[in-house]
Amino acid sequence: MCAVTFACIFLGLGSLKSKSAIQRISHQLGETPISWKLLIAHFGAMLAFWALSLMSLASTASPRAVALVGGSWFLAAGAGMVLAAVAFVPLRLWYEFGRGAGYVWILAAGGTFIAWKLVLPAEMLWGNSLWKLPTDLTFRLVHFLLQPFLSGLVSDPATRVIGNQNFQVTVEYMCSGLEGAALMLVFSVGWLWFCRRECRFPQALLLIPGSVLVVWLLNSVRIAGLVLLGAAGGASVAVNGAHSQAGWILFNGVALGVCWAAGRVSWWSARERVRLPARTTAENPTASYLMPFIMILVAATISRTATGNFEWLYPLRFFAAAGALWFFRSRYRELDWRAGWLAPVVGAAVFVIWIAAERGGGQATNGIAAAMGSLPSFARISWLSFRTLGAVITVPIAEELAFRGFLIRRLISPDFEKLDFRRFTWLSVVISSLVFGAMHGERWLVGSIAGLLYAWVYLRRGRIGDAIVAHATSNALIAAAVLIAGKWFLW
Numbered sequence: 001m002c003a004v005t006f007a008c009i010f011l012g013l014g015s016l017k018s019k020s021a022i023q024r025i026s027h028q029l030g031e032t033p034i035s036w037k038l039l040i041a042h043f044g045a046m047l048a049f050w051a052l053s054l055m056s057l058a059s060t061a062s063p064r065a066v067a068l069v070g071g072s073w074f075l076a077a078g079a080g081m082v083l084a085a086v087a088f089v090p091l092r093l094w095y096e097f098g099r100g101a102g103y104v105w106i107l108a109a110g111g112t113f114i115a116w117k118l119v120l121p122a123e124m125l126w127g128n129s130l131w132k133l134p135t136d137l138t139f140r141l142v143h144f145l146l147q148p149f150l151s152g153l154v155s156d157p158a159t160r161v162i163g164n165q166n167f168q169v170t171v172e173y174m175c176s177g178l179e180g181a182a183l184m185l186v187f188s189v190g191w192l193w194f195c196r197r198e199c200r201f202p203q204a205l206l207l208i209p210g211s212v213l214v215v216w217l218l219n220s221v222r223i224a225g226l227v228l229l230g231a232a233g234g235a236s237v238a239v240n241g242a243h244s245q246a247g248w249i250l251f252n253g254v255a256l257g258v259c260w261a262a263g264r265v266s267w268w269s270a271r272e273r274v275r276l277p278a279r280t281t282a283e284n285p286t287a288s289y290l291m292p293f294i295m296i297l298v299a300a301t302i303s304r305t306a307t308g309n310f311e312w313l314y315p316l317r318f319f320a321a322a323g324a325l326w327f328f329r330s331r332y333r334e335l336d337w338r339a340g341w342l343a344p345v346v347g348a349a350v351f352v353i354w355i356a357a358e359r360g361g362g363q364a365t366n367g368i369a370a371a372m373g374s375l376p377s378f379a380r381i382s383w384l385s386f387r388t389l390g391a392v393i394t395v396p397i398a399e400e401l402a403f404r405g406f407l408i409r410r411l412i413s414p415d416f417e418k419l420d421f422r423r424f425t426w427l428s429v430v431i432s433s434l435v436f437g438a439m440h441g442e443r444w445l446v447g448s449i450a451g452l453l454y455a456w457v458y459l460r461r462g463r464i465g466d467a468i469v470a471h472a473t474s475n476a477l478i479a480a481a482v483l484i485a486g487k488w489f490l491w
Contacts, residue, residue: 036427038087045080052076135160135176138220142171145224150231167230169223177219180251184215188258199262200270207268211258218250245305285417288331289406292398295320310371315386321394335405336421336462339469346457347473350450354478357446358489368488387491388479396471399436403451404458404467407432421462429455450474 052073086094139160146153152164160171188208192199226246230239263269299320303313325332372380409416411428433455437448450471458467481487 032090032093035087035090036425038083040427042080042083042087045076045083049073049076049080132173134178134216135171135173138176138216138223139171141217141220142223142227145220146227149228163227164231166233167227167235169227169230171223175219175223177216180215180219180247181212183251184212184254184258187255188212191255191258192262195262198270200268204262204268207258207262211254214257215251215254218254219247222246222250245301249301249305285331286406286410288328289401291328292321292324292394293402295324296395296398310367312371312383314383314390318386318390318394321390321398325394325397335464337465337468338463339465340461340463342460343457343466343469344473346453347470348477350453350470350474351477353449354443354446354474354490355481357443368491369486384483388483391475391479391491392472396468396475399439400454400458400464400467400471403432403436404455405464407435408455408459421464422459424455424459429459 052069136157139157139162142162143153143155146155146162150164153162154164154168155162161168162171163169185208188211192204192207261268296317299317303311303316307313372384375383405421406416408424408428409419409421411431412423412425413419429452433448433451436451436454437444437446440447454467454470457470458464460466478490482490
């Protein structure tokens with residue numbers, strides 16, 4: 001919290017005081033490559049931080065051991081942040097900016113100290129009292145929003161229980177909206193810093209508190225909507241769908257609003273309005289590689305929000321990706337869709353690794369089997385058909401375009417389209433594979449291995465078709481294991 005506060009104050013005020021220094025540093029930064037060694041060291045420090053976070057000490061552990069683990073945890077976190085900062089911006093440029101900022105260091109340190117003493121006194125570090133005021137305010141706002149629409153309103157400020165006789169929720173401290181406000185604070189400051197040459201200061205700084213306030217208010221709207229949905233009979237959808245997804249939908253919407261306002265509203269934007277020739281989205285090379293994958297993510301968010309314990313609307317993912325692929329079809333004619341015999345072999349190898357990593361299917365209860373048993377034959381066959389089509393067709397195409405076709409080359413150069421499809425660096429392959437693995441949640445390790453194998457078969461001849469066929473083969477074999485052998489945990 002203190003680090004974020006210091007960074008926000010220092011970068012915000014420093015950008016106003018040292019505009020000439022920032023312009024000079026920005027020019028030098030554009031000619032300075034990323035330090036991949038320091039970036040690898042950053043990932044090492046964050047891996048140590050993650051391992052220490054998972055470590056649990058016995059109640060009989062000595063104070064020295066506790067102090068050693070705690071100190072190592074803080075050291076790994078600090079090293080990770082510092083290494084990331086100097087990997088992208090060399091230390092000499094940080095020094096030059098700091099020297100030009102002058103007294104801003106003192107203001108940032110003073111503001112951080114005041115925030116720490118007011119917001120995080122020692123007695124609050126181990127309890128939830130920090131969250132009491134914003135949680136109470138959120139509860140009162142939810143009560144205000146529900147009062148005109150919900151008959152028989154039940155509202156208890158002491159326990160923060162609100163709803164009606166059919167459906168009630170407790171507004172816990174995690175529902176206070178502070179987490180979303182903190183995320184928006186970091187995002188808005190980072191975006192304005194990234195787009196500082198296109199923004200008009202100090203007016204653009206108003207976007208920071210404005211976006212934070214909007215996110216916090218929308219959090220109350222989210223809770224009120226959840227209560228109304230549950231009271232109307234959609235308790236399962238409200239608890240299992242809207243509760244977990246609506247917050248991210250609102251955050252993404254406000255974040256996009258900040259991006260749009262910073263670049264388009266004349267009071268905040270420093271860019272001159274120039275009428276450009278009309279262009280279509282299909283001319284954007286990045287969009288053609290990423291949009292099918294993004295559409296799958298958007299459709300997944302919508303379907304999970306609108307459903308309860310089971311994602312009945314999964315076919316929406318298939319149609320969203322298929323629509324994006326059809327829209328950009330003319331761009332894909334330039335790609336090599338051929339595939340050799342090695343592609344399905346690699347796909348089968350990934351399947352074997354995937355099955356071996358499951359260790360006998362310990363995750364057999366994911367609700368799909370029970371949901372399928374409750375459906376009539378037509379609905380069951382339709383859902384399984386679209387689930388299989390998505391796994392074998394749209395998902396492999398969308399993910400390979402994004403991770404192998406785009407990300408490997410984009411990590412090498414912003415002008416990735418000028419690079420040969422066989423061009424790579426080991427770091428770009430590893431990072432793209434790790435990001436691909438992270439998309440698979442708890443299966444991140446085997447997902448990363450699969451990403452490496454798909455990257456290898458793709459880079460061998462530079463054909464996107466090889467990667468897609470390998471990926472489709474893996475998913476087809478997994479689908480066969482699910483449908484034939486009943487291994488529902490694989491989905």
